[in-house]
Amino acid sequence: xxxxxxxxxxxxxxxxxxxxxxxxxxxxxxxxxxxxxxxxxxxxxxxxxxxxxxxxxxxxxxxxxxxxxxxxxxxxxxxxxxxxxxxxxxxxxxxxxxxxxxxxxxxxxxxxxxxxxxxxxxxxxxxxxxxxxxxxxxxxxxxxxxxxxxxxxxxxxxxxxxxxxxxxxxxxxxxxxxxxxxxxxxxxxxxxxxxxxxxxxxxxxxxxxxxxxxxxxxxxxxxxxxxxxxxxxxxxxxxxxxxxxxxxxxxxxxxxxxxxxxxxxxxxxxxxxxxxxxxxxxxxxxxxxxxxxxxxxxxxxxxxxxxxxxxxxxxxxxxxxxxxxxxxxxxxxxxxxxxxxxxxxxxxxxxxxxxxxxxxxxxxxxxxxxxxxxxxxxxxxxxxxxxxxxxxxxxxxxxxxxxxxxxxxxxxxxxxxxxxxxxxxxxxxxxxxxxxxxxxxxxxxxxxxxxxxxxxxxxxxxxxxxxxxxxxxxxxxxxxxxxxxxxxxxxxxxxxxxxxxxxxxxxxxxxxxxxxxxxxxxxxxxxxxxxxxxxxxxxxxxxxxxxx
Numbered sequence: 316x317x318x319x320x321x322x323x324x325x326x327x328x329x330x331x332x333x334x335x336x337x338x339x340x341x342x343x344x345x346x347x348x349x350x351x352x353x354x355x356x357x358x359x360x361x362x363x364x365x366x367x368x369x370x371x372x373x374x375x376x377x378x379x380x381x382x383x384x385x386x387x388x389x390x391x392x393x394x395x396x397x398x399x400x401x402x403x404x405x406x407x408x409x410x411x412x413x414x415x416x417x418x419x420x421x422x423x424x425x426x427x428x429x430x431x432x433x434x435x436x437x438x439x440x441x442x443x444x445x446x447x448x449x450x451x452x453x454x455x456x457x458x459x460x461x462x463x464x465x466x467x468x469x470x471x472x473x474x475x476x477x478x479x480x481x482x483x484x485x486x487x488x489x490x491x492x493x494x495x496x497x498x499x500x501x502x503x504x505x506x507x508x509x510x511x512x513x514x515x516x517x518x519x520x521x522x523x524x525x526x527x528x529x530x531x532x533x534x535x536x537x538x539x540x541x542x543x544x545x546x547x548x549x550x551x552x553x554x555x556x557x558x559x560x561x562x563x564x565x566x567x568x569x570x571x572x573x574x575x576x577x578x579x580x581x582x583x584x585x586x587x588x589x590x591x592x593x594x595x596x597x598x599x600x601x602x603x604x605x606x607x608x609x610x611x612x613x614x615x616x617x618x619x620x621x622x623x624x625x626x627x628x629x630x631x632x633x634x635x636x637x638x639x640x641x642x643x644x645x646x647x648x649x650x651x652x653x654x655x656x657x658x659x660x661x662x663x664x665x666x667x668x669x670x671x672x673x674x675x676x677x678x679x680x681x682x683x684x685x686x687x688x689x690x691x692x693x694x695x696x697x698x699x700x701x702x703x704x705x706x707x708x709x710x711x712x713x714x715x716x717x718x719x720x721x722x723x724x725x726x727x728x729x730x731x732x733x734x735x736x737x738x739x740x741x742x743x744x745x746x747x748x749x750x751x752x753x754x755x756x757x758x759x760x761x762x763x764x765x766x767x768x769x770x771x772x773x774x775x776x777x778x779x780x781x782x783x784x785x786x787x788x789x790x791x792x793x794x795x796x797x798x799x800x801x802x803x804x805x806x807x808x809x810x811x812x813x814x815x816x817x818x819x820x821x822x823x824x825x826x827x828x829x830x831x832x833x834x835x836x837x838x839x840x841x842x843x844x845x846x847x848x849x850x851x852x853x854x855x856x857x858x859x860x861x862x863x
Contacts, residue, residue, distance in 0.1 A: 317333075317334065317713065317714060318332075318334065318665055318711060319712060319714060320671060320679070320711045321352065321354070321360060321375070321709070321712075322660075322671075322708060322709045322710075323341075323344060323706070323708040324346070324677045324703040324706055324707060325347065325703060325704030325705070325707065326695075326697075326704060327340065327341070327677075327696070327697055328341030328344030328362065329696060330360075330375055336691070338693065338696060340697070341360075341382060343384055344371065344373075345367075346362060346363070346364070347365035348395040348396065348454075348456075348707065349660060349707050349708060350395075350397070350398075350457045350708065351396055351397055352710060353397040353398055353710070354375070355372075355399055355420065356419045357376070357713075358374070358375070359372050359374060359385070360374075360375050360710075361388075361424070363394045363395060363396070368390050368393050369387055370390060370742075371384045371386075371387060373385055386738060388741065389741070389742070391744045393428065394427060395427060395428065396426065396458050397424070397425070398460060399425070399438070399460070400421055400464035400467075400481060401421045402421060420439050421438050422438065423437060423438060423481070424436040424438045427450070427451075428454075428455075429454045431471060432446065432447065432448055432449075433446070433450035433455065433458075433469070433484075437758075438739070438740070439740070441743050443745060443746050444485050444747055444749075445484055445485060445488070445746065447484065447490060451471030451472075453471055453502075455471045455472075456472060457470045457505060457506060459506070461521065462512070462519055462521065465481055466479065466481060466493075466516065467480075467481055468506065468523070470503040470505070470506050471502070472502035472503075473502070474497065474499040474500055474501055474502055475499075475503070476495075476499075476503055476525055477494070477496075478492060478493050478565075479493065480493055494537075496525070496564065496565060498533060499527040499533070500527075501527050501528040501576075503525055503526070504528060504576075504578050505526050505577075505578070505579045506523060506524060507523075507580050508521055508522070508523055509522040509524075510586065516538060521537045521538070522534055522537065522586070522615065523535040523536075523537050524580060524582060525580075526577035526579070526580045527577065530573050530575060530577065531570055531573075532570070532577055532580065532589070533570050533623075534567075535565040535568060536565060566617070566623075567622065568616075568617055568618075568623055569614055569624045569625075570623055570625050570626070571591075571648070572625070572627050572628065573591065573628050575595050577592065578592050578593060578659055579591075579659065579661040581663045581670065583663065584665065584667045586602065588600060590663070590670060592658030592659070592660070593658060594658070595652075596654055596656060597653045597656070597670070599650060599652075599653050599684065600648070602615055604648060606639055607636070607637070608640075614626070626647065627647045627648070628648050628650045629647050629648065629649055631649050631652065636649075653672070653682060654670075654672050654682055654687070654689070656672065656676075657676070658672055659673050659675050660673035660706045660707065660708065662709040667684075668683065668684055670684050671709050671711070673709050674706060675704075677695055677702070677704060677706060678692055678693065678694050678706070679692070679693040681693065
């Protein structure tokens with residue numbers, strides 16, 4: 316596996332490799348806002364064009380990637396943010412599991428407009444399932460699907476962060492959010508959700524990090540109160556009081572303040588640190604804060620009053636390490652500046668060792684976090700003398716390094732329909748009428764190869780604990796057996812076997828013959844003894860005659 320990154324500016328787009336100098340240019344790529352590009356199954360890249368009701372599709376699949384536009388998808392109006400809800404699990408047909416196919420389109424495509432409108436398409440058919448006219452009062456700044464696509468999180472310039480249930484956005488004509496966060500006072504510029512799994516927000520333990528132009532970064536616990544938050548089916552539950560209904564939302568854990576407006580946010584894959592991008596540079600905030608004397612404090616430990624802790628962040632250049640304990644007692648934390656630049660977008664690699672910092676000049680600095688050294692700098696591939704603007708998107712994705720690109724052989728049942736099958740369906744402009752139960756529609760979906768031995772797959776302990784424990788038991792037996800083979804010498808023991816009825820007669824004959832031979836040997840031995848005794852007596856008589 317190798318890791319690539321896609322970064323875009325206002326007028327250009329590039330596909331590069333994190334660990335090499337490979338780079339290619341995306342033509343006719345114009346973007347006006349952040350979070351307006353998204354990868355689709357590691358095969359395609361969707362880019363919302365600036366000031367155009369159009370989405371450009373680029374092929375980024377391995378050796379078959381192309382710099383030109385692969386397909387153009389017209390949409391009802393210009394959009395500024397894109398997000399997809401992927402098909403996480405493989406197909407299951409007639410009880411047998413199938414691997415994820417090479418040509419695998421996500422389930423949903425979400426897009427937002429400058430007026431706060433939210434579009435939801437079924438990507439496999441192109442149907443427009445729903446349109447939420449007033450998802451936010453102002454422009455939406457980011458859309459993110461979490462927990463295997465069960466929930467959608469949106470942020471906007473109206474300083475709100477809203478959590479939606481995906482099934483509500485699809486089925487309801489007027490979907491209602493399950494939680495609204497309105498602690499920020501200025502536009503929310505970015506947010507991240509920790510890596511967590513679970514059936515719903517109650518059991519997932521996921522944490523939400525938000526940043527805003529009000530110079531604050533906040534952390535929330537998304538595990539809503541199980542009695543007043545989300546029910547077993549994922550729908551919101553309110554507690555009835557005598558005066559009014561009250562809905563319990565996410566709990567604020569901590570608030571971090573900086574002297575500058577925060578433009579972007581990156582979260583460590585293991586939730587060890589967060590990285591804040593400002594006009595003065597990128598700051599690293601360790602969530603496990605180290606004090607003097609090797610004492611470590613968990614900054615996200617929930618407080619008893621459920622109001623959240625308040626911390627003030629200080630640049631390490633303005634404070635000494637000896638003051639770390641005293642500053643912590645006053646609610647102040649020392650943070651390290653990773654890179655000094657006007658940051659616009661942040662992202663982090665899969666292993667959490669390299670930070671990708673995009674600035675307002677259109678450059679991406681690939682920076683090692685531990686040493687704070689710039690490994691390389693990526694710039695747009697263009698000969699134009701005009702300014703390209705700041706970096707608007709940085710996307711990382713992994714791809715296999717072997718040459719098994721199956722994009723040109725997908726569903727190749729006949730030569731005349733290959734191009735038609737590989738094309739992404741056109742996005743509809745009118746909302747699909749769900750009340751017409753007999754109105755069927757076609758869906759292009761490829762089923763992957765069948766998994767022959769399901770025991771080799773990893774079983775999720777949260778969904779099937781008994782099978783998971785059985786798999787662990789089998790693995791333990793295999794390892795114990797292998798250990799015995801390595802540490803001990805095998806000893807082969809030969810046990811006597813009982814003859815069958817067909818072999819009994821020959822065995823009896825052999826026994827009688829042995830007995831006869833023994834009797835003959837015994838008689839011969841006795842005769843030899845007598846002959847020897849007689850010979851010795853004759854010899855003694857002969858000696859006596861000679862002596863006379």
